[in-house]
Amino acid sequence: MDVQTWTYIIVGASFALYIGIAIWSRAGSTKEFYVAGGGVSPLANGMATAADWMSAASFISMAGIISFAGYDGATYLMGWTGGYVLLALLLAPYLRKFGKFTVPDFIGDRYYSKTARSVAVICALIVSFTYVAGQMRGVGVVFSRFLEVDINTGVIIGMIIVLFYAVLGGMKGITYTQVAQYCVLIFAFMVPAIFISIQMTGNPVPQLGMGGTVADGSGTYLLDKLNGLSTELGFSEYTDGSKSLTDVFAITLALMVGTAGLPHVIVRFFTVKKVKDARKSAGLALLFIAILYTTAPAVAVFARTNLIETVSDKEYATMPAWFKNWEKTGLLKYEDKNQDGKIQYYNEKSKNEEFLAAAEEKGLKGNELTIDNDIMVLANPEIAQLPNWVIALVAAGGLAAALSTAAGLLLVISSSVSHDLIKKMVKPDISEKGELIAARLSAVVAVCIAGYFGINPPGFVAAVVALAFGLAAASFFPAIILGIFYKRMNKEGAVGGMVVGLALMLFYMLKFKFGIFDGGQEAVESLKPDWWFGISPEGFGTIAMIVNFAVAIIINQFTPPPPQDVQEIVENIRIPSGAGEAVDH
Structure with a gap:
């Protein structure tokens, strides 16, 4: 059977499963709609949390960005993984003990203010909409290629599916759907990774295969081979970084603290019966997440090596079917600039003048191939010529990852x-x-x-999602941390910090990511030298967060302390004792 038929079968079966679960577990009360009735087991909640957290950015885009950025792409890996640990160990048990369904609920009650609650609602909506845009973009990318519809139609199909089970089932339906989606996405990610690892290195464990030698008997290490292929095309060595240490640190920290402030992940810790279960499900989720996150760098290396060997300096007419199929989506573009019928793929912005002079001498007139980062994981099995059912399985996995997070975010918004x-x-x-x-x-x-x-995205999936993390870091994280660990923090300080942090992050995004104040999207590249402190928009959440902390603490010093009963609540949630169900009062 061809890829499209397999895709219809596997994606159709997975959708039928999700919808069936939503009907079986539909919510009948607000408690079931918001926190699944508070009775989910730690194992199921761990899987659901992993699926909720591993979005299209993790499944589709993270390996893609590592594939093209090499060492620099590791910031996403470190930031998101570290952020989950920070959330699970530092915040989740305390928020669970406080007993509130949502982050705005926590902030509204902790800071005894309707204004604080309103600001938190606005922050939650901005963060969630920025994040969900990345998910819908991911859905569109998968549908556009594998069901051979345009991206816009793909987004609309995804909207209908996610609306059905999110609106019908609420958190109860979403939780059990996400358990199924985790199983689908992890199976879909690991099967091709294992296949390609055996194919390229003879080792069935992708993590070991990435650091091993290639299977051609030459004794060359795979990473050395990729470094050689990259430098031949004018790119820096794959294992070298080009970002400044300051920017790497800022992006990693912004992703970490942004994760800890994400409202759709925090609410997961209210769906279990006890604080002990919240801790257990956090640990299990980390284990489930680690399976994909330790494999992603290997998938990136396999995909990048296969891509270069398949397309570089090859005749366009001899390109396999996958190349032409991805061209139809507009996510892969070839322009024969020197009219020789071959695909010249190289770094035309290389700083190596000798390399560029040699390229010009050969009659090359610039890079002829444009590849969207988001296609690498999805195209990888096709490039490696794996069976059609494996290619269709990856499509189902990508959809599971995007839809599971989109559903969680929609619930936060609603x-x-x-x-x-x-x-x-x-x-x-x-x-x-x-x-x-x-x-x-x-x-x-x-x-x-x-x-x-999703139809009008501000960038590729991981970049859009990174901005959501920056917004969460700039707005929520300081208010949550100070609310738990600093009982003297009052409403004036928290509100002032959130407003200034969010406004600063939004201004920086609009200026340097979208060029709103400087001539639009075309001007963005030319604005790079003007980045404040040399920090990219994806990392600026760190600066905005520091400003938020500073503003909150300064205002707090010149305004009255919170009421005694609020200070006692803060003291109480830090005492390690059992707590009952989440309450809504």
């Missing part, structure tokens, strides 16, 4: 509107049924907005 805005501020006497209807309606609106951002 609960921010229905629970934190309507019930807590606009209409406190709303009935449970009315609140559930409001949650579902806000999820519908959220899906439509997310779909728009």
Whole structure:
């Protein structure tokens, strides 16, 4: 059977499974809608947390960005992994003990202020919409290639699927759907990685294969071979970094603390019965996440090596079917600049003048191949000529990763509107049924907005998601940390810090990522030398977070301390004792 038929079968079967689970576990109360009734087992919650957290950025885009950026791409790997550890060990148990469903709920009650709650709702919506845009983009990329529809149609199909099980099942439906999605995505990621590792190095363990020798008997290490292939094309050695140490540190830290402030991951720790179960599920989730995260660098190396060997200086007419299929999506483009019928793939921006002079002498007129980072994981099995069912399985895995996180984010958006805005501020006497209807309606609106951002994305998946992490770092993280560990922190300090941190991050994003104030997207490249402290927009969340902390603490010193009862609550949540179910009061 061809790839498309296999894709219809495997993706169709996985969608039927997700929808079946959503119908079986549909939410009948607000508690089931927001936190799955608080009765999920640690194992199921660990798998669901892993699926929720490993988005399209992890599955589709992370190996893609490492594939092209080499050593520099490792910042995403370190930042996201370190961030999860930070969240699981430093924040989750305390937030669980505080007993609030949502981050705005925690901030509203901890800082005894409707203004603080409103600011937190705005932050949650901005972070979640930025993040969900990356997921919908991922859905569009998968559908555009494997169902041979354009990206926009792919996004709309994804919107309909995710809306169905998110709106019907709420957190209860999403949790059990995400258990299934974790199984699909991890199987889909590992099977081709194992196949290609055996093919290229003879070692079935991808992590070991990446550091091993190639299977041609030459005794050459795979990474040495890739370094050689990269330098021949004018790129820096794959294992060398080009980013400054300051920017690497800033991006890594922004991703770490951004992870710890992500509302859709934090809410996962309320879906279990006890604080002990929250800790167990956090540990299990880390184990499940590590399987994919330790494999991603190997997949990146395999994909980059195979791509260079397949396309560089080869006749365009002899390109295999996968090349032409990806061309149809617009995510891979070939332009024959010197009219010789061959694909010249090289670094035309290389700083090596000898290399560029040699290229010009050969009659080359610039790089002729444009490859979107996001296609590397999906195209990898095709480039390696794996069986069609493996290629279709990867498509199903990519969709599982994107849809699982999109669903979690949509729930955060809907609960921010229905629970934190309507019930807590606009209409406190709303009935449970009315609140559930409001949650579902806000999820519908959220899906439509997310779909728009998926059709008009501000960048490739990992970059969009990195900006969401920067926004979370700039807004939520200081308020949560100070709320747990500094009982003197008051509402004026927290609100001031969040507003200044978020505004600073948004300004920097708009200026240096989108060129809003300097001539639009075309001007972005020319603005790079003007980055503040040499830090990219993806890493600027670190600076905005530091400013947030400073503003909060300074304002706090000149304003009254919080009421005694609030200080006692803060003291209490740090005492390591058992706690009951999450309460809504």
